[in-house]
Amino acid sequence: MRYFEKKNRKKMDVEWLADFCLQVFLSLKARVLILDGIEEMAREDGEEKELLNQICGEMREGKLFYAALNQTKAFPSWMVSMVGAGEKKGNLRERMGELADFYREEAVRRRQISEDLTASLEMAGMLLIVLFVLFTKVLPVFGQVYAQMGMGLPWVLQAAARVGGLCCGSGLILVISAWMILSSSEYPWAERIKRWGRKKSRIWMAESGRRFALVLHLALKSGLELGKGMELAWEAGGWKGKTEAEDLKTCMQERKRQEGSLDVTGEAGRFGRFHLLMIQGGMERGDLETVMGEIAKDYEQQAERLRRQLFVWLEPVMAGILTGGTGFVLLCVLLPLAGVVAGMG
Numbered sequence: 001m002r003y004f005e006k007k008n009r010k011k012m013d014v015e016w017l018a019d020f021c022l023q024v025f026l027s028l029k030a031r032v033l034i035l036d037g038i039e040e041m042a043r044e045d046g047e048e049k050e051l052l053n054q055i056c057g058e059m060r061e062g063k064l065f066y067a068a069l070n071q072t073k074a075f076p077s078w079m080v081s082m083v084g085a086g087e088k089k090g091n092l093r094e095r096m097g098e099l100a101d102f103y104r105e106e107a108v109r110r111r112q113i114s115e116d117l118t119a120s121l122e123m124a125g126m127l128l129i130v131l132f133v134l135f136t137k138v139l140p141v142f143g144q145v146y147a148q149m150g151m152g153l154p155w156v157l158q159a160a161a162r163v164g165g166l167c168c169g170s171g172l173i174l175v176i177s178a179w180m181i182l183s184s185s186e187y188p189w190a191e192r193i194k195r196w197g198r199k200k201s202r203i204w205m206a207e208s209g210r211r212f213a214l215v216l217h218l219a220l221k222s223g224l225e226l227g228k229g230m231e232l233a234w235e236a237g238g239w240k241g242k243t244e245a246e247d248l249k250t251c252m253q254e255r256k257r258q259e260g261s262l263d264v265t266g267e268a269g270r271f272g273r274f275h276l277l278m279i280q281g282g283m284e285r286g287d288l289e290t291v292m293g294e295i296a297k298d299y300e301q302q303a304e305r306l307r308r309q310l311f312v313w314l315e316p317v318m319a320g321i322l323t324g325g326t327g328f329v330l331l332c333v334l335l336p337l338a339g340v341v342a343g344m345g
């Protein structure tokens with residue numbers, strides 16, 4: 001039963017995080033106290049009013065902004081660390097602006113991928129419904145008509161029609177299940193299936209690399225140490241477990257000892273050889289922050305290219321399946337008629 005229980009801890013939506021960071025940034029830009037800005041947000045935001053009031057309560061007790069965020073346990077730890085670095089160095093406004101931009105872009109990209117997947121599932125669902133009706137409703141009617149006329153469909157076509165109906169029905173169940181999993185975010189079992197699917201997806205791997213590189217770029221820009229920045233970027237990338245890739249210095253040391261160990265970053269290689277060469281050059285020159293920003297852009301382009309390739313061939317394949325299924329039904333209907341016409345000749 002625990003697989004069907006809702007999570008106790010709510011995962012904050014990236015769109016809400018983008019709005020939250022933007023509101024704090026605008027408050028700081030207008031020289032408004034953070035506490036006053038969040039109190040105003042609590043009056044307007046009905047859904048997260050309790051969370052915002054909790055932050056206000058922690059700050060009234062004298063805690064810093066990042067400590068109040070950390071106390072709620074609702075914000076990503078890498079975001080809290082970025083806010084803490086900004087508070088300590090006196091550039092919190094710049095950090096909140098960067099976080100707002102990051103989460104806004106993340107929300108847009110997730111929405112695009114979700115809309116593409118939903119559209120594909122809808123198209124597949126409609127295709128399977130049409131074929132399922134043709135195989136299970138239309139063909140049996142013609143079979144009865146031909147049986148009354150003393151004819152029948154060849155047994156091969158009858159078996160193929162049954163198999164086609166079974167496949168379409170099974171496919172329809174799978175499409176509905178996939179749609180339910182994508183729509184559900186409150187149940188552990190759905191999250192486990194999503195994580196498994198992401199590990200198999202090249203698009204998700206590219207998106208993870210983009211987040212990893214971009215967060216490390218922001219962490220280094222905010223003045224955090226490389227080790228801490230790697231830890232935060234590892235979390236933001238969605239990668240689990242501790243590996244030697246959590247410290248790029250270790251990776252570079254491995255490369256110096258053995259040329260073939262350049263691709264040791266993470267589980268089965270998180271970065272390619274070219275990117276690791278860029279990272280090594282950035283570490284030697286002292287501009288790793290800039291290099292990680294360029295790598296993030298490269299991964300973004302990879303993800304876009306993979307996404308376009310997926311949907312470029314997906315639509316023709318679906319159209320081909322629909323055409324083939326419809327043609328098969330027409331063949332089953334017209335073959336007996338052809339026999340009748342030949343007999344009349």
